[in-house]
Amino acid sequence: MPWRLLRFALSKSHPEPRMFTRHDRLKPAYDVVIIGGGGHGLAAAYYLARDHGITNVCVLEKGYIGGGNTGRNTTIIRSNYLTPEGVKFYDESVHLWQDLSQEFDLNLFYSNRGHFTLAHTDAALRTSRWRAEVNKHFGIDSEVVGPEVVKKAAPMIDLSCGGHAPILGALYHAPGAVARHDAVAWGYGRGADMRGVEIHQRTEVLGIDVAGGKVTGVRTNRGNISTAKVLCAVAGSSPRVLDMVGIRSPIYIHPLQAMVSEPIKPWLDPILVSGSLHVYISQSARGELVMGASLDPYEVQSTRSTFDFPEGLSAHMLDMFPFLSNVKVMRQWAGMADMTPDFAPIMGRTPVEGFYLDAGWGTWGFKATPVCGKTMSYTVANDREHELITGFSLDRFRNFALTGEKGAASVGH
Amino acid sequence: MKIMTCPVNGPRAISEFAYGGEIRPMPDPATCSDDEWADYVFNRNGSPGVKREWWCHTPSNTWFVAERDTARDVVLRTYLYAEGS
Numbered sequence: 236m237p238w239r240l241l242r243f244a245l246s247k248s249h250p251e252p253r254m255f256t257r258h259d260r261l262k263p264a265y266d267v268v269i270i271g272g273g274g275h276g277l278a279a280a281y282y283l284a285r286d287h288g289i290t291n292v293c294v295l296e297k298g299y300i301g302g303g304n305t306g307r308n309t310t311i312i313r314s315n316y317l318t319p320e321g322v323k324f325y326d327e328s329v330h331l332w333q334d335l336s337q338e339f340d341l342n343l344f345y346s347n348r349g350h351f352t353l354a355h356t357d358a359a360l361r362t363s364r365w366r367a368e369v370n371k372h373f374g375i376d377s378e379v380v381g382p383e384v385v386k387k388a389a390p391m392i393d394l395s396c397g398g399h400a401p402i403l404g405a406l407y408h409a410p411g412a413v414a415r416h417d418a419v420a421w422g423y424g425r426g427a428d429m430r431g432v433e434i435h436q437r438t439e440v441l442g443i444d445v446a447g448g449k450v451t452g453v454r455t456n457r458g459n460i461s462t463a464k465v466l467c468a469v470a471g472s473s474p475r476v477l478d479m480v481g482i483r484s485p486i487y488i489h490p491l492q493a494m495v496s497e498p499i500k501p502w503l504d505p506i507l508v509s510g511s512l513h514v515y516i517s518q519s520a521r522g523e524l525v526m527g528a529s530l531d532p533y534e535v536q537s538t539r540s541t542f543d544f545p546e547g548l549s550a551h552m553l554d555m556f557p558f559l560s561n562v563k564v565m566r567q568w569a570g571m572a573d574m575t576p577d578f579a580p581i582m583g584r585t586p587v588e589g590f591y592l593d594a595g596w597g598t599w600g601f602k603a604t605p606v607c608g609k610t611m612s613y614t615v616a617n618d619r620e621h622e623l624i625t626g627f628s629l630d631r632f633r634n635f636a637l638t639g640e641k642g643a644a645s646v647g648h
Numbered sequence: 649m650k651i652m653t654c655p656v657n658g659p660r661a662i663s664e665f666a667y668g669g670e671i672r673p674m675p676d677p678a679t680c681s682d683d684e685w686a687d688y689v690f691n692r693n694g695s696p697g698v699k700r701e702w703w704c705h706t707p708s709n710t711w712f713v714a715e716r717d718t719a720r721d722v723v724l725r726t727y728l729y730a731e732g733s
Binding site: 474478485486534537543576634635 | 662670690691694701719
């Protein structure tokens with residue numbers, strides 16, 4: 236009998252503290268205002284308080300904590316990217332991930348599975364070799380393997396993929412992992428809250444005041460705040476917030492959809508990704524298959540779902556795993572992906588003094604949550620970019636100096 | 649299945665169409681500055697709203713203009729470029 240549960244039932248007052256402190260009103264001024272209470276914003280708040288001693292911080296969230304792309308991704312964590320900038324950055328993130336459960340005293344269900352990027356063509360195999368060599372150069376566990384290794388790791392797979400897209404090999408990345416995405420936001424949020432950061436949910440930013448090229452304040456539906464530093468971490472709403480400060484950017488918004496199946500017995504240990512078939516799939520601790528595909532083909536700023544998505548994705552899924560034909564889809568959803576032309580993020584200072592940007596996270600933002608918090612808090616605290624993010628500045632588009640990450644960012648681009 | 653109306657072929661399934669992006673005026677590359685050119689090449693209007701966009705009905709290779717509310721994903725009007733304003 237769970238006595239603890241009984242105690243909850245009989246107690247008149249809630250016997251355990253709530254996860255977050257409720258604040259009735261906004262203060263008139265903060266040292267730093269963070270727009271966006273997702274993983275990135277809360278992680279930045281956490282590291283600002285923990286590592287830089289800046290605790291007079293508020294996080295403004297239009298909806299609820301982790302309700303945006305933090306709670307809408309397929310939870311894959313890896314660092315086998317293509318550019319040196321990307322590889323070093325995501326590798327630091329993977330290291331941070333591994334200690335987070337301990338640090339938060341909250342189980343993130345971080346589960347190391349191994350990650351296969353399947354190659355169905357010579358071109359895909361060539362990119363895999365390229366990525367493996369870049370990865371190994373930076374000390375990351377990444378190698379090209381043959382189809383027999385894929386078959387051993389996922390015995391149910393049809394290596395010919397229905398006969399039309401035979402698997403020639405794969406890029407294998409042993410540190411590939413999945414984690415429970417909501418818990419990441421809660422962990423960072425609670426850690427920040429305990430250190431004095433104020434989290435205001437259901438608080439919408441209506442405008443940002445800029446005077447003489449400097450940020451002076453933020454206007455919200457619950458009152459105005461004066462501040463000299465604003466960090467924008469709002470994913471699919473980035474263009475709207477950038478409009479408030481008059482900054483042009485290359486960010487464009489396409490929905491990214493995903494779905495899960497009904498829970499079934501554990502049969503799939505690794506994470507599988509197929510660029511040619513536009514599929515990624517892993518099995519959660521609950522037994523659900525978590526499945527994603529490529530972006531929707533045109534711009535939409537909403538989280539609507541379409542029927543075309545499960546139809547197309549299921550067809551490709553059955554090429555890989557024909558035995559899934561009787562498994563039912565439980566639910567589907569979408570997130571607004573803030574895409575960039577080179578598939579790398581946009582991070583750091585902006586032409587408006589005191590306005591810091593953490594955006595362009597497209598389809599690759601979840602895995603970067605810890606390292607974004609760490610590097611953006613450094614950037615905000617010191618008004619200088621952290622060395623890991625210098626390749627991701629907004630300036631690169633003016634200087635025609637892009638960070639081409641397209642070959643490793645996701646599927647089907 | 650979402651339906652879009654091709655100005656030549658009438659209502660068709662959205663899967664028959666390809667998206668070509670928002671219609672944007674191109675600066676003259678011979679006379680504009682590097683900054684203006686970079687702005688044209690990379691920067692986009694990513695906020696929601698009613699936008700004029702290029703679309704192509706792929707089976708007939710018909711390029712046309714669609715006015716679409718990108719927040720609600722509703723097509724308000726479609727017409728050939730030569731006919732519209």
